[in-house]
Amino acid sequence: MVLAELGGSISRALARMSSATVVDENVLRECLNEIARALMQADVRFKMVCDLQANIKKSVNLEALAAGTNKRRVIETAVGKELCKMLDPGKPAFVPKKGKPNVVMFVGLQGSGKTTTCTKYAHYHQRKGFKPSLVCADTFRAGAFDQLKQNATKAKIPFYGSYMESDPVKIAVEGLEKFRQEKSDLIIIDTSGRHMQEAALFEEMRQVAEATKPDLVIFVMDGSIGQAAFDQAQAFKQSASVGAVIITKMDGHAKGGGALSAVAATKSPVIFIGTGEHIDEFDVFNVEPFVGRLLGRGDLPGLLDKMESIVPADQQSELVAKLAEGAFTLRLMYEQFQNLLKMGPMGQIFSMLPGFSSELMPKGQEKQSKEKIKRYMTIMDSMTAAELDSKNPKLMTESRILRVARGSGRQVKDVTDMLEEYKRLAKMWSKLNVSKLIPPNGKMSDQAIQKMLKAMPPQVVQQMGGKSAFEALVKQMGGKDMSKMLAGMKGGA
Numbered sequence: 001m002v003l004a005e006l007g008g009s010i011s012r013a014l015a016r017m018s019s020a021t022v023v024d025e026n027v028l029r030e031c032l033n034e035i036a037r038a039l040m041q042a043d044v045r046f047k048m049v050c051d052l053q054a055n056i057k058k059s060v061n062l063e064a065l066a067a068g069t070n071k072r073r074v075i076e077t078a079v080g081k082e083l084c085k086m087l088d089p090g091k092p093a094f095v096p097k098k099g100k101p102n103v104v105m106f107v108g109l110q111g112s113g114k115t116t117t118c119t120k121y122a123h124y125h126q127r128k129g130f131k132p133s134l135v136c137a138d139t140f141r142a143g144a145f146d147q148l149k150q151n152a153t154k155a156k157i158p159f160y161g162s163y164m165e166s167d168p169v170k171i172a173v174e175g176l177e178k179f180r181q182e183k184s185d186l187i188i189i190d191t192s193g194r195h196m197q198e199a200a201l202f203e204e205m206r207q208v209a210e211a212t213k214p215d216l217v218i219f220v221m222d223g224s225i226g227q228a229a230f231d232q233a234q235a236f237k238q239s240a241s242v243g244a245v246i247i248t249k250m251d252g253h254a255k256g257g258g259a260l261s262a263v264a265a266t267k268s269p270v271i272f273i274g275t276g277e278h279i280d281e282f283d284v285f286n287v288e289p290f291v292g293r294l295l296g297r298g299d300l301p302g303l304l305d306k307m308e309s310i311v312p313a314d315q316q317s318e319l320v321a322k323l324a325e326g327a328f329t330l331r332l333m334y335e336q337f338q339n340l341l342k343m344g345p346m347g348q349i350f351s352m353l354p355g356f357s358s359e360l361m362p363k364g365q366e367k368q369s370k371e372k373i374k375r376y377m378t379i380m381d382s383m384t385a386a387e388l389d390s391k392n393p394k395l396m397t398e399s400r401i402l403r404v405a406r407g408s409g410r411q412v413k414d415v416t417d418m419l420e421e422y423k424r425l426a427k428m429w430s431k432l433n434v435s436k437l438i439p440p441n442g443k444m445s446d447q448a449i450q451k452m453l454k455a456m457p458p459q460v461v462q463q464m465g466g467k468s469a470f471e472a473l474v475k476q477m478g479g480k481d482m483s484k485m486l487a488g489m490k491g492g493a
C-alpha cells in the first residue's frame with residue numbers, strides 16, 4: 001500500500017535531518033517541507049498539511065533548547081504528536097458492550113465495501129464472544145440482500161432481509177425487533193449505498209437512523225478515493241450522526257491520506273481498516289501504533305497480537321513442544337505455511353518491526369513466495385496422513401513422488417522442490433534445538449540469539465535488516481513471547 005511509501009518518505013526525511021552536522025532552522029524547514037510533500041502525495045488535504053507544518057514549527061523552538069538536547073528526537077516527537085492529533089478526534093468511538101442490545105448502522109457510498117465490511121465487523125465481534133446479527137436495509141440495489149445473505153451464511157451469522165419489501169425503514173425495524181427478541185447483542189444494519197447527488201437516499205438514511213436509533217453510525221470509506229474524501233465524509237456527517245469511520249481497500253492502491261481527511265471531516269475516529277476481500281482481512285486501527293509505523297518506530301504489541309491471533313496462545317506451546325522434540329514433519333511445515341498465509345502481506349509485518357519499512361519487501365517477490373507456498377500446499381494435499389506425519393523423507397519413493405505429482409496436477413520437479421524445502425527446514429529446526437533456545441521463562445540468551453541467527457536462511461536475515469537489526473529486535477522484545485515468533489516463522493520459502 002502506498003501508505004508504506006509515506007512512512008518511508010517521512011522516516012527518510014527525519015533520518016536525513018539527523019545526519020546533518022547542525023540541526024538549525026534551515027534543516028528543520030527542509031525536513032518539514034519534505035514531510036509536507038510526502039503527505040500531499042499521499043492525498044492529505046493541503047490545508048491539513050499547512051496546519052501540521054505550522055503547529056510543528058510553533059512547538060519546536062530550536063534556539064530555546066538547552067545545549068546537548070537531542071534536536072532530532074524533539075522534532076521527531078513533535079511530528080509524531082501532530083500526526084496523532086490529525087488522526088485522533090479526541091473522543092473515542094462507541095464500543096459495543098456484551099449482553100446489551102447494541103445497534104450499529106453502516107453508511108457509505110455505493111461500492112465503498114460497506115456490505116463486506118458489515119460482515120467483517122460482525123465476524124470480528126463474534127470471535128470476541130458477541131452474538132451479532134445482520135439486517136439488510138438496502139432495498140435500492142438489486143442483489144444487495146443476496147450478497148449479505150451469502151456473506152452472513154458463510155460466517156454463520158443470522159441475517160434478516162426481504163426480496164419483496166421496498167421500504168428500508170420497515171425492514172430495519174422488523175430486523176431490529178426480531179434480533180432483539182433473539183437476544184442478539186450486536187445488531188448491524190446495512191443501508192443502501194448512495195451516490196453523493198442522491199438527496200433522496202440521504203433522506204432514507206436519516207429515516208432509518210431515526211427509526212432504529214443506532215448506538216453507533218459507522219461511515220465506510222474506500223481508502224483509494226484521494227482528495228474527494230473530505231467532501232464525501234462531510235456530506236455523510238451532515239445527514240447522519242457518524243460516530244466512527246472504517247477505511248476499506250487499504251491493501252490496494254490506497255494512498256491513505258483520505259483517512260486523515262475523513263477523521264477531520266467527521267470528527268470521528270477510524271476504528272478499523274479493511275485490508276482485503278476476505279472476512280479476516282480486517283485490522284483494528286489504533287492511532288499511536290499507526291503513526292509509530294509511519295515514523296519507522298514499529299508496533300511490537302501489534303505484531304505480537306497478530307501472531308497470537310494466528311496461532312492461539314493455547315496452541316503455541318504445543319507447537320514449540322513438537323519443535324523441541326525435533327519432530328518436524330511435513331504436516332508441521334504445512335501448518336507453518338498456513339500461518340504464514342494468514343499473517344498477511346510480509347510488507348505489513350515489516351512495518352510493525354521497529355526501524356523497518358515495508359519497502360524492504362521487494363515488490364513481486366512477495367507474490368512469488370505466496371504462489372510457491374500455495375503450490376507446495378496443494379502438493380501436500382495429495383499426500384497420505386502417514387507421509388505427512390513421518391519424519392523419514394525416504395518414505396517418499398520415486399513411485400510415490402510420481403503419484404503425488406499426478407494427484408496434485410503438478411510436475412515431478414515441483415514435488416522434489418517441495419521435499420527439498422522440507423529437508424532444509426527440518427535441518428534448520430534440528431540445528432536450532434528449540435528446547436534450549438527458549439527456556440521456560442521465555443528469555444533468550446545472547447548465545448541462543450547467535451545460534452538462531454546461524455540457523456536462519458541468510459536471505460531471511462538480510463530481509464530483516466541484517467544481523468544487528470535482528471539482535472536488536474529480539475532484545476527489544478525482551479526475549480518474551482519468542483514462541484509466538486517461532487510459530488509464525490518461515491524458512492524463506
Ligand SMILES: Nc1nc2c(ncn2[C@@H]2O[C@H](COP(=O)(O)OP(=O)(O)OP(=O)(O)O)[C@@H](O)[C@H]2O)c(=O)[nH]1
Pocket residue numbers: 108109110111112113114115116117138141144147192193194248249250251252273274275276277
Ligand atoms: N481489496 C479489497 N476489496 C474490498 C475491501 N472491502 C471490500 N472490498 C471489495 O469491494 C467491492 C465492493 O464491496 P461491497 O461490500 O459490495 O460494497 P458496498 O459498499 O456494500 O456496495 P453497495 O451495496 O453497492 O453500496 C467488493 O468486490 C468487495 O469484495 C477491502 O478491504 N479490500
